[in-house]
Amino acid sequence: MSDKQSRAISEKYSPEWFYEIAQTREYVEFDKKAKQLQADFVNQFGTEQLMSLTGKDLLTSLFFNNERNKTNLCYVSFIRKIPSRILSKGTSRAHC
Numbered sequence: 014m015s016d017k018q019s020r021a022i023s024e025k026y027s028p029e030w031f032y033e034i035a036q037t038r039e040y041v042e043f044d045k046k047a048k049q050l051q052a053d054f055v056n057q058f059g060t061e062q063l064m065s066l067t068g069k070d071l072l073t074s075l076f077f078n079n080e081r082n083k084t085n086l087c088y089v090s091f092i093r094k095i096p097s098r099i100l101s102k103g104t105s106r107a108h109c
Contacts, residue, residue: 054089057089058074058086058089063075073085
């Protein structure tokens with residue numbers, strides 16, 4: 014790629030361009046949904062929530078279980094496949 018082509022791309026995809034695109038309805042809705050998914054995930058599997066559990070409650074909150082519980086971390090992370098870019102810092106996918 015030549016310097017001229019590189020400059021043209023840099024000018025087209027400026028910070029202002031990205032900001033304008035981010036303000037479109039599609040991306041505003043995506044951001045709103047992502048924030049809600051993140052909040053729901055942290056409420057259910059955040060550090061404070063998991064630290065409050067012990068024994069069987071902790072294990073069934075994290076891993077697949079015989080109770081057909083579809084609210085455990087493995088199911089939510091792998092079966093529903095929540096995109097990792099939505100998960101907050103301090104949370105991670107379980108290794109089932």
